[in-house]
Every structure is written in structure tokens, then in C-alpha cells.
Amino acid sequence: MKLLLRTVASVFMFAGILAGCLALLLLVILMVRFPPLLIAVLVACWLLSRLQKSSQKVLE
Secondary structure, eight states: HHHHEEOOOOOEHHHHHHHHHHHHHHHHHHHOHHHHHHHHHOOOOOOHHHHHHHHHHOOO
């Protein structure tokens, strides 16, 4: 029974990792085809970086 549970968990983990990689690949393809999406992702990453830096200053 334990072996079956471990096998099912491994299958779900593999499917999750595969779905994540596929989503990331599709996002990269979309960013290459539509440059405004690339700009939006870059701005979002920049904003996240600034928010993390400002929150670290508040905590110190």
C-alpha cells in the first residue's frame, strides 16, 4: 500500500513539474511574439524588486 501511495505521489509530482515547465515555455514564446508582454513582465519584476528592497528597509 505504501509503495502504491509513493508511486501515485511521484506521478502527480512529475505531472506538476511537466505542467510548470510547459507553462514557462509558453510564456517565453508569448513574450517573444508579443513585445508588450515582455515589457510588462520586465516592469513587474522591477517593481517586485523595489518592493522587496523597501520592505527589507522597514524590517531593519
